[in-house]
Amino acid sequence: MWDYCGHSLETARLRGARYADVRVMHMRQRDLTTKNGQVGTLGQSESIGLGIRVIANGAWGFASTDQLTREGVASCAAQAVAIAKASALAKKEAVQLAPEETYVDSWQGPCQKDPFEIPLETQLDLLLAADAAMRKVKGVTLAETDLQFRKIDSWFASSSGSKIHQRRVTSGCGIAATCFKGDAIQKRSYPNSFGGQHILGGYELVESLELLKHAPLIAEEAVALHDAAQCPEMIGTLILGGSQLGLQIHESVGHPIELDRVLGQEANFAGTSFLTLDKLNHLQYASPIVNVVADARISHGPGLGSFAYDDEGVPAQCIDIIKGGAFRGYLSSRETAHLVGLNRSGGTVRTEGWNRLPMIRMTNVSILPGTWTPEHLIADTDDGVFMETNRSWSIDDRRYQFQFSTEIAWEIRGGKKVRMLKNPSYSGITTEFWNSCDAICNADHWVLWGTPNCGKGQPMQTMGTGHGAAPARFRNVKIGTAFSNE
């Protein structure tokens, strides 16, 4: 692989590239699902190829190929240079890259049990058993289970001399029970919706989740939701479960801090950001108890945003995003760092695969733990709603106004969960919402949630991101709007 990298870099140099970096990636994936006792998807895929990014005449060009021959990669590199020269026809300023050291390294992410080595029968037996356990509950009309595994080897080389090999194995697992009754569909998922939990790691994730224990519990809740009271429409106290808070962070902190969005580079598709450059170090983003970091280091945990080096060859870092409630940092790249006065990239540039251009992506954007326990949080709440497990999410294209709904909620009165509520939702304005946070649970209840499906870019790229979160409380939140009929 290094030979292909070197040959393409040299070709780019000879064709006039001032800078080039190249990624050869070998990606393997396995997907297993069941539905109502039958195997659904049962598939495996692999993809290998090379993508090269160059700067020529002060502009970017990128080309990719699956022709891993010396001629194929040279042709690809020459095409990237030709594209860069075409880009220069409509450039404003020459691309500047923040300086970075060169690295020669090999790194492998954590993986105790390689999921590709676990017998398929074992995996399917577990899924079918969980599927059966959900269907045993009367009223369940649809039981679904899901396993996803990926193994990605990447070889990065740059014209500056870096040569970095990384192997990342990711695993995902989830189950869901749906109940159609009368004129409504209710669903419960475990441990999270839309495919469950996802980590940088192996089959140990699946074994840790105790699917068979949780399957009947969520199935019973899916059925019980039909007889639950409708979540009221009110302004009130909201407690979010950890996975929902993780998605709240993703949408209302993670995306607005992407510097390419802030600079207008995503204006046509993903949108821009209310976090204009004047807000850095000046905006009170959240209440003083809120601290958010973007931490790609493995020491933060086995998240989908954990790695040793990003796809520009910049080492993983921890960046303060919100400190004591104040807005302190953006997600940056080598190209954008100087625009916010940084002399180095924050190391957040990643690509979906060999045929996609690396771009700024969330790493692990996490809220740091507070001091509460969920029990104390509920006991301390006189009147509120506790919402768990995302059902829908939406936010405007500058990341101000959001609305989320969850699968289930619980009414809290006098410090106790008193009854189940169906169709819960809440909405708000990002900074008002975060400034209303008055309690965050402690590290014992903090989980690094994986979001495997973050879409961005044109052509669209899907990326996994991590979000450490613990249950947290927010005051004066607009609740129940999604189902309002006024």
Place this chain on the structure above:
Amino acid sequence: MSAKSTKRGATGLRKAAAVAQLRSERELHAIIDTVLRLAKARGIPETEVHVEEVIDALTRFANNAIHQHVAEHGVVVSIRTVLNGRTARVTTNRLDEDAFRSALDDCLSLAASQPKDPLLLPMPGKQKYRNVQRFVPATTSVTAEERARAVKRTCEVAERSGQVAAGIFSTGQSQTLLGNSRGLFASYRQTQAEFSVTMQHGSATSWAKANSADARQVDPLALAITASEKAELAQNPIELAPGRYTVILEPAAVLDLVGFLFYDFSATAVRDKRSCLSARVGKPLFGRNITLSDDVYHPEQSGLPFDGEGLPRQRVLLVDRGIPKNLVYSQRSAKLAHKKNTGHSFALPNEFGEAPMNLVLAGGNSSVPEMIASTDRGLLVTRLWYIREVDPYEKIMTGMTRDGLFLVEKGKVGSAVRNFRFNQSVLEMLRNVELLGSSHRATAEESFEMVVPPMKIGNFQFSEVTKF
């Protein structure tokens, strides 16, 4: 770097100057023949092979300059085997015989790990397909320089108006071949060109987008001017109270809402009781002015005329004058429902079954100017954004307006309006359609392309307002 490899690089540069072209069909057909031969030698009774080749290039611009510019070319081979009532799929982009042997072994190994599927049906045999011509040679010759020059002209339109342009100009071509061991063979190739532009005028924005198999039908300059003029009108938005409004939805907004219904017409979704049409097929559900079909053969549609099993897609009348009449089927769902297969299967194995991918919503006699003229008070909606399902059975969708929301008063377009969040049942919306324009191919970002009309709709529910 040796002198020898430099010489090879020069060869590469000459190739890079031309636009890459698809391989011949014969070359990809040979891949299918090879895999089928290897499978037969292994004693595998049924094998299906998909081969897909994609060439795409995309020029992306923002802040009145190109900031990303990419090209890709790849071939993927996807193999499905059936043995002893068990099936699985393995996909690879390595095109040598060793890779195919390995994929076949993995396929058998995956399949053997599961219980026998009593509902697994034999692969279909040879089929007849209608000829669909969506490969336009003119599109295949568009170069990076030509896209860059079109972008430059777009940026000049923006600069002349004191605006900032962002968007994409992409061109590409693809071909798909599908063959199986029972003699089925299908092939299809198409081209595509797409231009999308957002114009920012201060804090106001607007947007225009088009795509076509024929790059000559996509006019970047015209789209840039449309977006620019609208962005100028979008300045200084007023804030209105949330509530129910009459809305005039431009085609992109119609597409993005109606497009979310597509999977509800899957027979498997109805059988699984996760469709909003569960217990509703055959009963009046929408207004009598709503007629919806799935029609891959419509002249403004795109996509494969065969499904994931290689069966010809049929035109299906989904909604007839407000009544859901028919669903779409795969082989399996058709057998379970005792219906005729309509050729809408996803590639097997999968848990989702099938879906209509070529929706055509019948239009009416009105037009956007007539809708505006007939409106005493309402809102003109350019585009919607971040649409998600809040309630799957009532089909309540939430999302935002974006890139141009305007107040219509006494038959005229007036002030720009701050963007709203909506929480609106699509079922209710399609009962409240007052006027429809003529139907044409529309493209947006939340749903795949469809043929839809603009619509005037009463009582559309906006629940909250944002800050711009």
